[in-house]
Amino acid sequence: MSGFVGRQNELATLDIRLRRVTESAAGTAVAIRGRRQVGKSRLVQEFCDRAGLPYVYFMATKGAAPTESLAAFLLELRESSLVTDPAVVPELAGSWADAFRILAGVLPSSPAVVVIDELPWLAEQDESFDGVLQTAWDRLLSRRPVLLLLLGSDLHMMERLTAYDRPFFGRADNLTLGPLDPAEIAAATGLDAADALDAHLITGGLPGILRSWPHGAAPLDFLEQESADPAAPLFSVPESALLAEFPSPDQTRRVLEAVGGGDRTHANIAATAGGRAGAIASGSLSPILRRLTDDKRVLAIDEPLSTHPGKPALYRVADSNLRLYLAILRSAQELSRRGRYQSAFRLIQRRWSTWRGRAIEPLIRESLELAALSGTLPWPEVETVGGWWNRRFDPEVDLVGADRGPIARNVYFAGSVKWLDTPFDEHDMSALHKSVAQLPDYKPGETGLVIATRSGIHRCKADLVWNPDDVLSAWRS
Structure with missing residues (x-):
C-alpha cells in the first residue's frame, strides 16, 4: 500500500477551520493529539500539501536545549514558503517570545498555516512555553489570517494545554486522532x-x-x-x-x-x-x-x-x-x-x-455499539455494548447490550464471540445458554441472543448473527 489513505473526516475538519480563517481574516488554533505512529504528522503534511498555502512545519526534538529548539525553529521558518526573503529571519533568538514576534513579522496578509509538532517536548524544555505561546497568540498571531496547528503525542500534556487552568484555555479547538478504522x-x-x-x-x-x-x-x-x-x-x-x-x-x-x-x-x-x-x-x-x-x-x-x-x-x-x-x-x-x-x-x-x-472482542463490541447508535440493531434502546463475568470468571459472557453501563437499567441482548475458522454450532449454543442463564436480569425468550462469528453458524439459531461484513459495515455507515 502506498499514498495517503482515509482521514477524510479529519481533513474536512481542518478544511472547515481554514475556511474560518479565510472568511474572518483572523487566526484559528487547533490542538491535535494522538498516540505515536497514529499519523498526526502525515495528516497535517497532507493537509498543507492540499491547501496549497504558504506554511511552516516545525517539529521539536525531545531532549534538545531551548537554544537548539529556537535555532531549529528559525531555520525551518527561514526555509519555509512563508518567507520570501530569508535574510529577514535571524539565525538566533533570545527566547520563544522573540521567535514568535519574528514569526508574526513574516506572516503574509493572506491565509497561511503554522505547524508546531511535538509541542509537549517544547513545554518540557521551557516551563514558561505555554504562557509565552498564549501571549503571542493573543497579541500577535490571532489577529492574522493564520491556522495554527499544535501537535503532540503525549495525550495527557496535550489535554493539559487547553485545560481550564492553563494559559491556552479556550484558544484552541481540540482534535483527537485515533487509528485508522476497519x-x-x-x-x-x-x-x-x-x-x-x-x-x-x-x-x-x-x-x-x-x-x-x-x-x-x-x-x-x-x-x-x-x-x-x-x-x-x-x-x-x-x-x-x-x-x-x-x-x-x-x-x-x-x-x-x-x-x-x-x-x-x-x-x-x-x-x-x-x-x-x-x-x-x-x-x-x-x-x-x-x-x-x-x-x-x-x-x-x-x-x-x-x-x-x-x-x-x-x-x-x-x-x-x-x-x-x-x-x-x-x-x-x-x-x-x-x-x-x-x-x-x-x-x-x-x-x-x-x-x-x-x-477481536473489543472490536466486535464497538461495531455493535456503532450499529446500535445508528439504529440498525433490533434493539433501539441499546446504547452500550460490553461483556459480563463473575468473580470466578465462570462464566464469561462475551456480549451484553444495555441502555447504559457499567450498571444498566435494562439488558436487551447477550451473546458470544467465536472468531475461528469453524462455524458456531449447537455445542457452542448450548454453552452460551448455560452462560447467559447466570447473567443478572437475563430473561429467556425475551432477552435477545447475538452470535458474532467469523465462519457462520451451523444447526443453531439466534436473534442476530454478526459476521465480518456486518462488523465492517458498522464503520462504513
Missing part, C-alpha cells in the same frame, strides 16, 4: 471483511505499519513476509513506541508487559510484574494502572456490564498492534534477529488464532 483498512489493503479485520488487529490501524502491506496480501502472508525482516515496521513501530514512552525497565514497564502478556486482573498483574520480594503492593500498583489508563491511554479497562454492580475490572493493552507485539511479535522478532525467520513465522502462526479470538 473500513479504512479494508479500502487501503483491498481485503475482504474478515481479512481486513485481521489486518486491523495486526496493524492497530497505524499507517506506519499499513504502508508496508502489499495490496491484496492475506494477513498470514503479510506476517510471513515481515517475519523475514527484524527491522520491519510490524516490529519496529511498536518497539520504538515502547522505548519512547517507557525507556526504563521499571515497575511501570513491567506492569504494561504483564498486561500485554495476558494478565488481566489486578491480582495477576501484581504477581507477574512483581520482583523477588513478591507481588507489587496494591498501593503501588493502583497509581501505575491509573497512569497507564488515564494519562498514557496505553491500557483500557473493561468492567462487567449488567443490571447489578460487578467485579473485577479487567485490563488490556488498548493498541492491538502493541498488544500483539508484547504477546507474540517480540519473541518472533528475537528469532528473526538470529536469522531463524521460518521459526519466527511458525511461532506467530501457532499463536495467532488463539490471540485473535480474544483480541
